[in-house]
Amino acid sequence: MPSNFVAKGAQAYEASMGRWSQRLAAPFLSFSGVPPRGRVLDAGCGTGSLTLALAAHPQLEAIEALDFEQSFVEALRSRTTDARIRVRQGDVCALPYEDRMFDGAYSLLVLHFVSDADRAVREMRRVLRPGAIGAAAVWSHDGMPSWRLFWKTVLALEPEAAGNGVPSGRRPLTAAGELREVFERVGFTGVTETMLTITMDYANFDDFWRPKVYGQGTFAAFFDALPQARRDRLCGGLRAAYLSGSQDDGPRGFASLAWAVRGTNDA
Template identity: 40%
Template sequence: MTRYIATSAAAYEQSMGRWSRRLAEGFLAACALPPGSHVLDAGCGTGALSEALRARDAGARIAGLDLAEPYLEAARARVPGGDFRQGDLQAMPFAEGAFDAALSLLVIAFVPDPARAAHELRRVTRRGGLVAVAMWDFWGGMPSMRLFADTAAALFPSGVAWRETHYGRLVGQPGTLGQLLEGAGLRDVTEHDLPLRMDYANFDAWLAPLRGQQGIIGPYLGSLGEDERAMFEARLREAWCAGAPDGPRSFAATARMAMGRA
């Protein structure tokens, strides 16, 4: 199972939540949900997708599910009137066919059994309803994260293990999410990319949010001893600069999206 820490909504927003907000727009545009749909935000986190859906459709009925109560508190504050519950994507507390659409943004790679979660997404979606998932392409579509992972692996045995854990399943590479949905019995499955750019003012602006002990990177940084961490951050800075002065950097980032009909 992937070790994922979710204890501070504010720290998550600084590290990855801001990119979730931007990605949500393209994700929902691709879903093209009818107005007033009953929608599940599966793995809702701090509510970025639910908030974007409410902004697009004030009449949408929104439910959210997540394991992390601190994130759920943030989602409830962002989307008043939403039904946000604590629960597991692998065993959802909803009836069969309860939703017009079940959506999951940037979550499925962190579930112990993604195939089981995909079956649950189909189960809670009505016949003919939409199931859509998206995940960062960590392997080939996130160079800013590969900078971190490859530097860690070059320095430490623990870095090799960490990279293998988070890159070994290839979730987010073309074909993987579509196969996951087809395996769960979804029909008319399609895939496409959701691209954006991640812009940072300098090295510290990139690294500081990653020190927030959230997600998958924070726990790894926290596991290093003081001397190891100092060396690691020095090597990260060298990789960031790559012979140029420190300063603004813009990284392409790609999430892969798959959707199909229940």
Template identity: 45%
Template structure:
């Protein structure tokens, strides 16, 4: 599923977990270290996916309420099935048209969403609208071009084999909000005060090549979207080439790849 408000292909919560949910679970921790939490707050998680940021907020603090919203109905269904905290409520909603009153949240956060929103400025304006004056509004997105090693392994290999993959690679690494300073500029342009931008780091750990490759065989995200366009012989050729890059001349087994994200926070103006 893609819409005018999102370019991310979304169809299945379990599939998203294999592609990205397991990594957003890890990234949520340094993101919250940066964006902060406090007891008793009403927190909004915009583009919650399968819910890992919302879950991390309630594990970390005595938040009064956490609302998680995402455009993908399968992801919301997955999050609801795995939610055991009555403080958390998940709903289907558009980041560019949030169904909440002005100035209704103490903290507004977004993890791994804005680079898939064609009109990111509209989503940021909505995040500001629903934030109380003086409250923190923060977001993080992958440093897709410079810090997303496991993803580049796939797309750089594909681009070397297939001219059509070069356009997809270019699109993937020039998404909005992913360049250095771009999030901070967007936050200042939206009127936020005390804006800070930083880089967050996690490690993506894979048990073996099968663990690395399996998510691409699903339906979630840009890599799977591209793989589905290939004929069987092209598919096999790409898999073999990516496996060679993964192995690097050594035996199959565990690999650890750095993954960097840009993060920003600012205070909503009065």
């Protein structure tokens, strides 16, 4: 299995993550750089946050987007009429492209889900022309305060949720230097790492908690199967955590961090 990502459908993805990857896409591209012309790759495009940010660069002639999840491929196709964009289903560990055909290759919030990230980054480098940039970003494990607040509260009230959709432990590559080491190991040169910051803004408590229990994911199934009294208790605990001592339900913003790396293919 080349992926540890559990897809819950395109709509659920947009509510729980796509809205944040849209925010991350522009600073990620500012850091990575976009070539002055040519063809670029979005490896692990999901529902297209980065693909559409790339499409905002009129100098690009072709944008290839690839994802393992067919429902995301279809969702992205339905979101754009840009003739430069081509979306296909595939595996980032076995890219269906010829050597040296891209002027830039990007991967946003994907590599911490890929079973063999070295292989995926080696594939990104293989398809790049000499001198072209490859870049990737993943969330920082310690840099997701709203998610940590949510999962810690769930585990405190429902310990059985461990292994039922609540992430256990730290995902690979989510600590300082880990993504950079992969890029260096597979032969990228001039590898640079930075930390990107976005704010995850929630309109109110509902906006904070509903996306996590929406859809067909493992945690949603766990939550749905709880007796009503335990669901109410969990909801009450999460509300208290979100309000954090205030009586006012309303907007909250959580600064959230991602590690980003870029390197050049000098081969």
